[in-house]
Each structure stands twice: as structure tokens, then as C-alpha cells.
């Protein structure tokens with residue numbers, strides 16, 4: 001069966017240049033999630049704290065040297081926009097990437113609190129900053 005012309009165009013445009021890298025998990029991701037899980041256990045029921053699918057983006061935002069989640073014309077450090085997981089730009093380590101940040105959006109949503117795209121729940125986002133520092137201090 002011939003593919004629809006639109007589908008063919010997408011394949012041609014995205015065949016080599018866009019989308020997250022294939023690599024499914026980063027080194028130390030399991031250790032990093034253990035840290036996140038322990039800290040988020042203060043705010044969320046432990047049984048809901050399962051790591052969702054994480055897509056790592058390693059290619060630079062077009063026109064820059066900085067890796068990004070690239071969606072259409074825009075670049076992001078990370079993004080929670082799909083039900084099953086989060087997208088994160090790899091910035092050299094997990095603690096320097098928006099991993100804990102996007103997981104917070106995800107778990108807030110899972111907990112029925114809304115994903116808080118405007119970061120209005122200050123205490124939650126302060127905890128994210130502390131988690132990132134902890135990850136960095138542990139070399140993760």
C-alpha cells in the first residue's frame with residue numbers, strides 16, 4: 001500500500017534530523033530516580049511513584065549549541081506534554097537536566113493536582129531545586 005503523501009513528507013523531514021535520540025536510559029538514571037522517589041515520597045503516596053517513560057533529547061536547538069527538546073519552532077529544556085511520560089534535554093548530567101522538574105509536573109498531574117505549568121505551587125518547585133542540588137552533589 002502506498003503511504004499517504006503527508007506521511008511520506010513527515011518521514012523525509014524527520015528521517016535523520018529530529019526526534020529524541022534512540023537511547024532509552026541514561027547512565028545512573030536508576031540511581032537518580034531513587035533519589036527523586038525518596039524526596040517526592042514526602043509529598044506523594046509512595047505507590048504512585050513509578051518512573052514514567054523518559055525521552056532524552058541530545059541534539060542542539062537549531063542555531064545554538066544547547067541541547068533541547070525541539071517541538072516545531074520551539075526549544076525546551078524539558079516538557080511534560082504527553083500522558084505516558086516526559087521529554088528532557090540532556091545537559092551533561094541528570095542533576096543539570098530538567099529531569100526532576102518534568103517528573104514533578106508528571107506526578108502532580110498523576111496526583112490529580114494538575115500539572116502546574118505556571119509553577120504556582122512554590123513549595124513543590126523549591127523541592128525540585130533541592131533534589132537537583134542533591135543529584136549534582138552525588139555526581140548524578
Ligand SMILES: [Zn+2]
Nearest residue numbers: 101105117119
Ligand atoms: Zn515547568
